Each structure stands twice: as C-alpha cells, then as structure tokens.
Amino acid sequence: MVISTDGLSFNFGDQQVVKSLALQVPEGSIYGFLGPNGAGKTTTIKLLLNLLKVQSGSIHIFEQDIQQNRNGILSQIGSLIEQPAIYQHLTGKENLLNRALLLQVPLKRVDEMLALVQLTSAANKKAGQYSLGMKQRLGIALALLADPKLLILDEPTNGLDPNGIIEVRELLIKLVGEYKKTVFISSHLLGEVERMATHVGIINHGELLFQGSIGELQALSQPLVCIETDNTVDAANLLTRNGITVTDVNDNYLYVPYLSKQKTADINALLTGNGHAIFSIGKQQKDLERLFLDITQNA
Amino acid sequence: MKGFILSFRSEFYKSRKTLGFWAAILLPLFICTLGFYVKAEKMAGTPPMMLWLQFAGAILGVMGSLLLPMFIIFIAYSVNSIEHKADTWKSLFSLPISRWAVYGAKYSYAVFLVLITLTLFVLFTISYGNLLSVVKPELRFDNYHMEKELAQVYFKLFLSSLGILSIQFLLSLLWADFLKPMGIGFVCTITGVILASKNWEYCYLFPYSHPMVAISTLLHRGEDQPKGIQIDVFTKDVFVSMAVGAVIFIAGYFIVLRKSVK
Numbered sequence: 303m304v305i306s307t308d309g310l311s312f313n314f315g316d317q318q319v320v321k322s323l324a325l326q327v328p329e330g331s332i333y334g335f336l337g338p339n340g341a342g343k344t345t346t347i348k349l350l351l352n353l354l355k356v357q358s359g360s361i362h363i364f365e366q367d368i369q370q371n372r373n374g375i376l377s378q379i380g381s382l383i384e385q386p387a388i389y390q391h392l393t394g395k396e397n398l399l400n401r402a403l404l405l406q407v408p409l410k411r412v413d414e415m416l417a418l419v420q421l422t423s424a425a426n427k428k429a430g431q432y433s434l435g436m437k438q439r440l441g442i443a444l445a446l447l448a449d450p451k452l453l454i455l456d457e458p459t460n461g462l463d464p465n466g467i468i469e470v471r472e473l474l475i476k477l478v479g480e481y482k483k484t485v486f487i488s489s490h491l492l493g494e495v496e497r498m499a500t501h502v503g504i505i506n507h508g509e510l511l512f513q514g515s516i517g518e519l520q521a522l523s524q525p526l527v528c529i530e531t532d533n534t535v536d537a538a539n540l541l542t543r544n545g546i547t548v549t550d551v552n553d554n555y556l557y558v559p560y561l562s563k564q565k566t567a568d569i570n571a572l573l574t575g576n577g578h579a580i581f582s583i584g585k586q587q588k589d590l591e592r593l594f595l596d597i598t599q600n601a
Numbered sequence: 602m603k604g605f606i607l608s609f610r611s612e613f614y615k616s617r618k619t620l621g622f623w624a625a626i627l628l629p630l631f632i633c634t635l636g637f638y639v640k641a642e643k644m645a646g647t648p649p650m651m652l653w654l655q656f657a658g659a660i661l662g663v664m665g666s667l668l669l670p671m672f673i674i675f676i677a678y679s680v681n682s683i684e685h686k687a688d689t690w691k692s693l694f695s696l697p698i699s700r701w702a703v704y705g706a707k708y709s710y711a712v713f714l715v716l717i718t719l720t721l722f723v724l725f726t727i728s729y730g731n732l733l734s735v736v737k738p739e740l741r742f743d744n745y746h747m748e749k750e751l752a753q754v755y756f757k758l759f760l761s762s763l764g765i766l767s768i769q770f771l772l773s774l775l776w777a778d779f780l781k782p783m784g785i786g787f788v789c790t791i792t793g794v795i796l797a798s799k800n801w802e803y804c805y806l807f808p809y810s811h812p813m814v815a816i817s818t819l820l821h822r823g824e825d826q827p828k829g830i831q832i833d834v835f836t837k838d839v840f841v842s843m844a845v846g847a848v849i850f851i852a853g854y855f856i857v858l859r860k861s862v863k
Contacts, residue, residue: 351695377697387689391618404611
C-alpha cells in the first residue's frame with residue numbers, strides 16, 4: 303500500500319471533521335477520493351501532507367510513519383491543493399525554477415515539465431496572466447517536478463472547462479500508465495473521476511462510506527434490464543401478471559431486475575408475443591452518479 | 602542547514618522582482634541623495650567634524666525617528682505577502698524541508714534586507730560626503746573621518762530594530778492583509794516616538810521606541826562632547842531589542858505550527 307491510514311481522526315475545536323479513517327491506496331492506482339463539499343477531503347489531504355498534525359490514529363506512506371519520517375516521505379510526494387500555489391509576479395518558468403532550486407532538481411527538468419503540460423510557448427509569460435486552465439497545468443507541473451512516486455491532487459479540475467478536464471485526465475492516465483505513478487485525487491464529482499479511477503473511496507461527514515475498486519462499486523448496484531417500448535404501462539402490467547417484478551416505469555422505459563441472458567430473452571419474447579413493439583432492450587448498470595448520491599445521502 | 606540555505610536563496614529568487622527588495626536599495630539611495638542636495642547648500646564654513654555630524658545627523662534623524670520603523674513594517678509585510686498573495690504557505694510547508702528551515706530562512710531574509718538597507722545608508726552617507734568635498738571644495742568633508750562611528754551607529758540601529766522586526770514579522774505572517782500589521786505597527790511607532798522623545802524612563806522596554814532611543818542618546822552625546830564621538834553600541838535598550846527579537850522569533854514558530862496551514 304502506498305497510503306494506509308488507521309483510525310485517523312481530526313477535530314477543529316469541537317467539530318470532528320475526520321472520523322477514524324482507514325484509507326488503503328494500492329501502488330499504481332488512481333484513487334478517486336470522493337465526497338460532497340465539506341466532507342473532510344481537504345482536511346484528510348492536509349493530514350497526509352503533514353500540514354495538519356495527526357491528532358489520533360496513524361498515517362503510513364510508503365510503509366513509513368509520516369510523523370517520524372516527514373522529509374523522506376514528502377520528497378516522494380508531489381501535491382496540488384485546491385488552487386494551484388503560483389507566484390503571480392514570476393513567469394511560469396521562473397515558478398518552476400524556484401521550485402527546482404528548493405528541491406535541487408536538475409534545471410533541464412523544468413523544460414521537460416513545461417513540455418509535458420504544454421506550457422512551453424507560455425513559459426516566459428507572467429503566471430498572473432495565465433488562464434485558470436494554464437495555472438492548473440502549471441500547478442501539476444510543479445507537483446511533478448521532483449518526479450515523485452505519489453501525486454496527491456485536491457480537486458485538480460476545479461474551474462476547468464471540458465477541454466481542460468479532458469487534458470488533465472489524459473495526463474494522469476499517462477502518468478500512471480507510462481511512468482508507474484500512484485495518483486490520489488479528490489473530487490466532489492464522481493463522473494469526473496469514474497473515467498480514470500481504478501479505486502474509489504467515498505467520504506461524507508468525515509466518515510469513509512465506501513472503499514474499493516471501481517468494479518466493486520459497480521457491483522454494489524443491481525444491474526437492470528431496460529426496455530423501451532410503445533406502451534410501458536401495459537407492458538409493465540403484462541410482466542407483473544407473469545410474475546416478473548418491475549422496478550420502475552416511466553413514459554418511455556420500464557426497468558426489470560437483470561437475472562440472466564436467457565431471462566432477458568424470455569421477457570423480450572413475452573412482450574413481443576403479446577403485441578408490444580420493443581424498440582430496445584438491454585442490460586444496464588445503475589448510474590454511478592446515482593449510486594454515489596445514494597451512498598452519501600443515506601449516511 | 603542545507604534546507605535553510607536553499608530556502609534563503611529561494612527567498613531572494615522570489616523577491617528580486619518585487620518592491621520589497623528594491624525598496625531596501627532605493628530607500629537609502631533616495632534619502633542620502635536628498636540629504637546631499639538639501640544640506641550641502643547651507644554648510645559652507647562649518648568645521649569638518651560638524652559638517653559630517655550635520656550631514657549624517659540629518660539623514661539619521663529622518664531614518665531613526667519614523668522611517669526605520671515604517672520601513673521594517675513594510676519589509677516584514679512584503680516578505681510574507683509573497684506567500685499570502687500566491688497562497689503558497691501550504692506548498693512551502695509540504696516541501697521536504699524542515700519547517701524550521703523554511704520559517705527561519707524567511708525571517709533571516711527579512712533581517713538581511715534591513716541589514717542591507719542600513720549598510721547602504723553607511724556607504725551612501727560616506728560616499729556623498731566625500732563626493733561633496735570634491736564637488737564643493739569649500740566644504741571640507743575630507744578633513745575628518747567618521748566611517749567607524751557611522752558604521753557603529755547604524756549597527757546599533759540595526760540591533761535596535763530587531764524587536765520591531767520580529768513582532769511585525771509575526772503579525773504579517775498571521776494576517777494576510779496589509780492593514781492589520783500596518784495599523785498596529787503605525788500606532789506603536791507613533792507611541793514609541795512620543796515615549797522616546799518625552800524621555801520616559803521605561804521606554805527602553807518598548808521595542809518601537811528603540812531606534813529613536815538609539816538616535817537620541819547619540820545626538821546628545823554629540824552635543825556634550827564636540828571634540829570626539831563615543832558610541833556605546835550595547836546599551837540596555839539594544840539588549841532588550843535583541844531579547845524581544847529572539848523570543849518572538851521562537852514563539853512565532855510555535856504559533857505558526859499551531860495555526861492550521863490554510
């Protein structure tokens with residue numbers, strides 16, 4: 303495990319913002335850390351980066367305790383928390399050069415990073431004049447500068463347009479695929495993370511409600527058979543009379559729990575045999591977005 | 602130690618294009634140039650030693666009373682505001698460099714800027730004095746030397762400013778906006794000047810009075826002993842200033858640690 307926490311809790315005064323969290327982030331994964339705004343995501347990330355002191359529980363990163371080996375661990379982490387931290391009066395390149403100086407990274411890394419995030423042509427422009435997307439990419443370049451094994455990104459696509467979001471997503475997939483990094487990425491939007499994450503942790507009110515691979519998350523939801531037909535109400539009645547449970551009916555579709563391929567074919571035959579026109583029929587996973595809402599709202 | 606040096610170099614790299622850094626160089630240049638033009642007119646026929654005292658004293662008077670404390674308030678603010686503006690505290694404190702090194706380097710850089718400024722004051726005062734004796738031969742600046750005394754006076758000013766610097770540094774670290782540290786600093790400076798000019802017997806305990814105290818004891822001495830100048834650098838106000846500086850510097854570190862990094 304690259305990150306593992308045990309019983310991690312944190313209070314701001316009387317308010318408990320993180321409740322005995324047990325994160326398990328495997329190596330080489332893109333771990334989507336999900337939760338609504340104010341769920342405790344940023345606090346958790348600050349704990350992971352030792353910006354906040356652990357009050358109870360423990361954090362191990364690369365199998366080492368963060369309290370005892372702070373500098374050793376931090377030298378292998380690149381991070382981006384909320385807004386990218388960029389000196390507006392320096393150019394994009396100077397921002398990277400300053401960080402390279404602090405981290406004692408060879409200066410040629412700076413140009414490589416600029417190329418990687420496609421900022422080479424804007425390298426000598428003041429960072430204050432960058433668009434939000436460019437700032438975010440510069441922030442990612444800063445995080446990647448020291449070639450860290452673990453990237454911790456807090457809402458890296460906040461405020462980006464769809465193009466920017468796709469660029470960031472592709473960059474992260476590339477980093478994990480080609481450069482064997484581990485990425486820990488927080489977001490309040492499942493849809494944004496679902497397309498790249500291999501693992502997911504869902505947090506609300508400081509509690510971890512779900513943790514596992516994307517497959518395990520999907521398995522939580524019952525697959526359904528979605529049927530598009532001309533008269534959904536009559537069709538639903540017909541199915542009910544034949545002992546088939548109908549989960550949901552609306553003007554265009556009706557939903558039946560998926561059992562097997564053969565059962566789906568039987569339903570199709572039953573409906574067409576009784577004069578219903580079937581426009582489409584197929585297996586459907588419950589929308590992850592809805593699942594996410596169910597998990598966070600039921601807590 | 603390596604982390605400290607790296608952070609210090611980074612402080613220079615970051616600030617070299619800001620007003621905070623350039624003010625440290627331009628302020629002495631500006632004040633000394635002003636002294637050069639204003640004072641030079643009225644000093645013909647004055648004995649060389651008095652020439653130097655008047656010339657250097659005019660600059661010192663402006664500096665010590667109001668300008669130095671205000672300058673320190675500004676420097677302490679500008680060093681910290683770089684991080685406030687860019688929202689970079691969290692990234693500074695998540696570097697693989699110990700927090701002591703980051704904090705210490707930032708504070709040292711502010712001290713360094715004040716030191717640079719005061720050193721330049723010495724250099725510019727001496728250069729302009731000597732320049733005057735060349736440009737206006739009737740002013741016999743070349744017949745008297747007070748390089749050592751000037752250096753001592755400014756060194757004393759530097760030490761007396763450490764208390765204010767630590768306090769302002771901490772205030773600027775805690776508050777992102779300029780008005781709070783500036784407002785508090787300004788009120789304290791005015792209070793300090795009033796206390797020092799009234800010769801309040803305990804004003805050596807109040808850091809914002811220290812530069813003024815340093816200057817005023819010096820000027821009195823100048824009047825009492827016109828034949829020579831004796832400068833006592835390590836007076837009790839200087840010790841108080843250094844002690845306050847050290848205590849607040851160390852306390853500041855723990856206050857910063859306890860405050861969650863935004």
